[in-house]
Amino acid sequence: MTERTVAVNYVARVEGEGALRVRIEQQRVREVELRIFEPPRFFEAFLRGRAYTEAPDITARICGICPVAYQMSAAHALERIAGIEVSGTVRALRRLLYAGEWIESHALHIYLLHLPDFLGFPDAVHLAERHPEIVKQGLELKRAGNQVMETLGGRAIHPINVRIGGFYRCPTSEEMRTLRSPLERALAQAEATARFVATLTFPQVQEDYQFVALRHPEEYPMNQGRVVSSSGLDLPVERFEEAFQEQQVPWSNALQSRSKEGGTYLVGPLARFALNRDRLTPRAAELAKELKVPSPVLNPFQAILVRALEVVVACEEALRIVRDYREPSEPFVPAPTPFPGGVGQAATEAPRGLLYHRYEVGQDGLIREAKIVPPTAQNQARIEEDVRHLVERSVEAEDAQLQDACERAIRNHDPCISCATHFLRLDLQRN
Amino acid sequence: MPALGPNPRLAVFKFASCDGCQLTLLDCEDELLTLTRRVEIADFREASSQVIEGPYDLTLVEGSVTTEEDRHRVQEIRAESRFLVTIGACATSGGIQALRNFADVEEFSRVVYASPQYIRTLATSTPIRDHVSVDLELRGCPISKHQLLETISAVLTRRTPDLPTDSVCIECKRRGNVCVLVARGATCLGPVTQAGCGAICPAFHRGCYGCFGPQGTPNVPPLTHRLHELGASRGELLRVFRTFNAAAPAFRQASESEERAKT
Numbered sequence: 001m002t003e004r005t006v007a008v009n010y011v012a013r014v015e016g017e018g019a020l021r022v023r024i025e026q027q028r029v030r031e032v033e034l035r036i037f038e039p040p041r042f043f044e045a046f047l048r049g050r051a052y053t054e055a056p057d058i059t060a061r062i063c064g065i066c067p068v069a070y071q072m073s074a075a076h077a078l079e080r081i082a083g084i085e086v087s088g089t090v091r092a093l094r095r096l097l098y099a100g101e102w103i104e105s106h107a108l109h110i111y112l113l114h115l116p117d118f119l120g121f122p123d124a125v126h127l128a129e130r131h132p133e134i135v136k137q138g139l140e141l142k143r144a145g146n147q148v149m150e151t152l153g154g155r156a157i158h159p160i161n162v163r164i165g166g167f168y169r170c171p172t173s174e175e176m177r178t179l180r181s182p183l184e185r186a187l188a189q190a191e192a193t194a195r196f197v198a199t200l201t202f203p204q205v206q207e208d209y210q211f212v213a214l215r216h217p218e219e220y221p222m223n224q225g226r227v228v229s230s231s232g233l234d235l236p237v238e239r240f241e242e243a244f245q246e247q248q249v250p251w252s253n254a255l256q257s258r259s260k261e262g263g264t265y266l267v268g269p270l271a272r273f274a275l276n277r278d279r280l281t282p283r284a285a286e287l288a289k290e291l292k293v294p295s296p297v298l299n300p301f302q303a304i305l306v307r308a309l310e311v312v313v314a315c316e317e318a319l320r321i322v323r324d325y326r327e328p329s330e331p332f333v334p335a336p337t338p339f340p341g342g343v344g345q346a347a348t349e350a351p352r353g354l355l356y357h358r359y360e361v362g363q364d365g366l367i368r369e370a371k372i373v374p375p376t377a378q379n380q381a382r383i384e385e386d387v388r389h390l391v392e393r394s395v396e397a398e399d400a401q402l403q404d405a406c407e408r409a410i411r412n413h414d415p416c417i418s419c420a421t422h423f424l425r426l427d428l429q430r431n
Numbered sequence: 432m433p434a435l436g437p438n439p440r441l442a443v444f445k446f447a448s449c450d451g452c453q454l455t456l457l458d459c460e461d462e463l464l465t466l467t468r469r470v471e472i473a474d475f476r477e478a479s480s481q482v483i484e485g486p487y488d489l490t491l492v493e494g495s496v497t498t499e500e501d502r503h504r505v506q507e508i509r510a511e512s513r514f515l516v517t518i519g520a521c522a523t524s525g526g527i528q529a530l531r532n533f534a535d536v537e538e539f540s541r542v543v544y545a546s547p548q549y550i551r552t553l554a555t556s557t558p559i560r561d562h563v564s565v566d567l568e569l570r571g572c573p574i575s576k577h578q579l580l581e582t583i584s585a586v587l588t589r590r591t592p593d594l595p596t597d598s599v600c601i602e603c604k605r606r607g608n609v610c611v612l613v614a615r616g617a618t619c620l621g622p623v624t625q626a627g628c629g630a631i632c633p634a635f636h637r638g639c640y641g642c643f644g645p646q647g648t649p650n651v652p653p654l655t656h657r658l659h660e661l662g663a664s665r666g667e668l669l670r671v672f673r674t675f676n677a678a679a680p681a682f683r684q685a686s687e688s689e690e691r692a693k694t
């Protein structure tokens with residue numbers, strides 16, 4: 001018997017704690033388990049009995065890397081219940097805040113977490129010893145995203161300025177002007193980043209993904225849109241749970257999502273790009289053409305390139321909003337009193353993909369039930385498939401090489417384990 | 432303060448948390464490459480695949496203890512650390528996940544998971560200092576970048592870091608904010624919350640929600656009295672004290688007192 005287990009006991013350069021266990025028997029992959037051992041924190045349970053106004057601040061704490069995504073999905077879902085719609089400048093400011101988070105989160109992943117894999121370094125610090133100019137560019141780009149969040153949200157991690165209906169205070173025109181030159185510089189750096197990552201050597205892999213993302217009539221999706229898929233699904237967000245369901249697997253503290261037909265699917269940059277290429281901003285669209293980016297991108301290693309294009313989108317959008325800004329008369333749309341209560345759903349595009357929230361709120365304004373489906377929970381089963389295919393292709397490889405390759409396959413999707421626990425160690429068993 | 436060698440080793444470990452406080456280190460965009468010339472990053476899984484075995488000169492610990500395994504892991508980390516600093520509300524007070532301390536964790540598990548029998552967790556979320564000795568604590572949800580850099584440079588130069596324990600009110604006045612409690616009647620925990628954030632919330636016209644936890648000598652009852660006069664309900668005050676630092680003693684007492692008065 002040649003049973004072999006390959007284990008990655010702690011997947012590095014991802015957000016949160018997870019491991020991977022792969023069991024190989026007679027040179028065939030028997031099991032792939034992405035284990036999220038990040039301890040459960042029970043957000044959906046303790047949201048019960050909280051005031052609906054608290055949900056943006058509380059759910060932000062699910063993830064320090066994408067707090068704005070949680071604030072946005074929560075605010076939109078609860079605004080549906082309140083029967084209010086945020087439009088005009090306040091809506092544009094929300095897109096600006098989200099663009100800031102995309103820039104910060106994508107720059108972090110591209111430069112500090114993902115690039116070291118392609119250039120053969122254990123981390124960005126070692127990369128910086130050889131190529132300081134690369135890492136400095138990444139840090140500067142990341143800082144521009146953080147500046148947007150600080151100006152508009154008060155701070156970069158867990159911003160304090162988001163409320164149901166809009167913001168506590170809108171930035172002054174002077175505060176917004178301070179963002180112009182860093183964002184102009186960031187746009188140039190984002191374009192340089194896309195051109196640079198396009199020159200990397202990508203392992204030749206093609207996966208057959210079912211992509212799921214939001215699609216908006218005019219915009220590259222962030223805050224709003226219909227839920228669409230590469231297999232033709234097209235639903236309003238309130239019907240999300242008709243098409244997708246979460247299931248629990250014994251090896252993970254994160255719930256896994258599948259389509260109702262039982263299939264795995266992928267959310268995130270590859271999915272957004274595949275389903276919204278015609279919604280790219282002008283310079284991002286030109287760059288995608290110049291760099292001959294395929295449509296769709298089915299090589300998960302090229303996610304780094306799509307992320308770079310999305311940073312261009314975010315910088316262009318942020319600049320547009322900053323240039324057009326005139327301080328609105330009211331920073332938020334007030335909720336009606338008495339509060340109507342009811343059920344509300346929303347999905348927005350977190351940097352890692354579609355983030356769905358549903359709340360049931362009583363007429364007393366207290367949350368009765370909350371359901372949160374984060375991007376990594378949706379991608380977990382599909383990442384396991386990527387790993388399975390990789391191990392099948394390279395089953396002859398030495399354990400150490402295989403472990404390294406598995407970690408890279410996981411990192412392609414920028415999983416956020418803190419989010420999904422409501423993830424990684426590699427444990428490879430060979431038989 | 433212990434003497435450090437020429438290439439001090441820095442380690443960053445995570446317990447139950449959102450990763451935001453360790454991200455604060457990566458958010459030091461202007462200082463990160465200077466810092467990494469002064470210290471060797473020995474173990475920082477979120478940022479590096481390279482792991483160097485302990486002992487470590489400076490260890491940053493994020494998150495709270497919520498599993499049996501983590502109770503043991505924190506002991507091992509302490510044994511390998513010369514100077515151990517806990518970072519953030521989870522590590523210093525148990526964090527938002529300490530809301531389980533006021534509830535039935537098995538019921539929480541049933542709400543989130545279809546098969547709660549697979550979920551292994553403790554009934555409480557507790558700060559790191561409840562398990563091991565801690566050399567320094569950095570408050571906040573998240574911590575302040577400025578306080579983190581101040582602490583690292585103080586440890587490297589063997590001096591005591593400047594970490595004020597007075598209230599957000601002091602910072603608020605220094606920032607020149609108009610008092611949101613007085614001028615807007617906002618429910619503001621600034622008078623009883625430890626400084627360090629820079630009084631961000633009042634600068635954005637909202638009340639402080641206490642994410643840095645209770646200040647050194649908090650006098651909570653007069654504040655809750657005034658907030659009630661301004662129309663805050665018992666339920667609202669119970670919830671505001673019972674959020675990101677719910678298990679910090681002064682905030683716990685305040686929420687329990689509102690709870691008793693409510694029933």
